[in-house]
Amino acid sequence: MLALLAAICASVGVVSHLAMNSYLTAQIDSGLHEAAMRSFGPKGPPPGSSTGLPSPSVSTTIDSGGPNPLDTRGQRPGTIVALFADGADASSAVVQNDGSTLPLTAADLLLVQGLDPNGEPTDLTLSSGHYRLAAYTTRTVQDGMLVAGLSTTERDSILRSLNLVTTTVSVAGLGIIGLAGTIIVRRSLRPLDELSAVATTVASLPLESGEAAIHVRIPPLASQPGTEVGEVGVAFNNMLDHLTRAFAARHAGEVKVRQFVADASHELRTPLTSIRGYTELVLLSERLSPAGASALRRVDSESRRMSALVEDLLLLARLDEGQRGEAADTDLTDLLMETTQDSKVASLDHRWSLQLPEEPVSVHAVESEVRQILINLLSNAAKHTPAGTHVRVSLTAADGVAELAVEDDGGGIPDEYLEQIFTRFSRADPARASSSGNSSGLGLAIVEALAQANGGSVTVTSVPGRTRFTLHLPTV
Secondary structure, three states: OHHHHHHHHHHHHHHHHHHHHHHHHHHHHHHHHHHHHHOOHHHOOOOOOOOOOOOOOOOOOOOOOOOOOOOOOOOOOOOEEEEEOOOOOOEEEEEOOOOOEEOOOHHHHHHHHOOOOOOOOEEEEEOOEEEEEEEEEEOOOOOEEEEEEEEOHHHHHHHHHHHHHHHHHHHHHHHHHHHHHHHHHHHHOHHHHHHHHHHHHHHOOOOOOOOOOOOOOOOHHHOOOOOHHHHHHHHHHHHHHHHHHHHHHHHHHHHHHHHHHHHHHHHHHHHHHHHHHHHHHHHHHOOOOHHHHHHHHHHHHHHHHHHHHHHHHHHHHHHHOOOOOOOEEEEHHHHHHHHHHHHHHHOOOOEEEEEOOOOOOEEEEOHHHHHHHHHHHHHHHHHOOOOOOEEEEEEEEEOOEEEEEEEEOOOOOOHHHHOOOOOOOOOOOOOOOOOOOOOOOOHHHHHHHHHHHOOOEEEEEEEOOEEEEEEEEEEO
16 A cells, blocks of 8 residues: 555656646746847847747847847846857857846857747756756847747755655655554454454464364454454354364264273173183094184184284274373383393394493383284384385484384385374285285274373384384383
């Protein structure tokens, strides 16, 4: 708005300057005509000029030694009159403030003599200042030319004053309008600051899962219908109400699903245990055909896999409900040595290396949960990489944080899977899929849930030939 007003002020200033300049110049041009007529005194002007001057007869003699034929009586100060005749010296006079006259300099005469009698009045800069001059032809002298001029000092002074006043008023007006406009706009848009604050608060709420209630709202003063900002506030509050209801419905559904999974897992443990027990009993006590023994061993294997799945589901259900053991100071170094040794024995076709710090590293966490994290990370590296893969396990501690890394040189994880790798029941690309097909898709979800429950985090980076899982836990 200020830029638009500035453009308007500039346009008004330019138009005012041009209009005033045109008006004052027209007055000067009219004065030039009168000065030309007065320059011949009571005998009257020269006859038949091209500018429409009257033509009473007058005889004028111009020579180098004779009197000045130009009459300057009645001319105002700053007036220039000059008469040029072929073969004779030019006569000129510049009227001074006290009524006396001075001739034009030779350089000024050359400039004035070059004027066109048939042309328009012209602005020229002479030795004594700025003038507007006009040339007229006369028949009283052979090839004679009369030049009349008036000083433009008054006109230029008026134009400068007009420009100064216009600029001063415009700048002052723009300053006042800018200050008042800023105050008015800030006051009228103040509700938007409250709306922005509420939006920032909502953006920082943990709405990913759980009971994601939104308790903040736009204040009543900023959500009054009738203004644009008020309408936005009302719409924003309606949106928050809708989101709150949707999150409440989603949370209720999640609670029901978790309760169902927990109940189903509890109910499945007993029959699965019975199946495994009877299968082992038949295999040990009965003589079976090779096909029958193979089938029962397959039943036993699948029942064990299903039991492991049920135990994982029960663990996640307990974590969702907040059912955990007591946290205590746990030696992460010993746990890592034990779990890595177990993984070496379980996966002899992989190459394992362990790097530990010189000093033991302790964390304040639930020992069984930390052990489960380590077991899942190491078994994940073994199950999802081909034989001969080198798995490097390292532990460091700095700035109150323990960093445990499990890195392998397998085929890597596709980028599209990295975004959902910690999601429940997600399965990797065949490049890292388990050869045995026993992956439930819950191992890494359990790792993330247990890490967060113990105040830590887990991340993954992967490129072909290098996959690295990093666990961070606060140290004691």
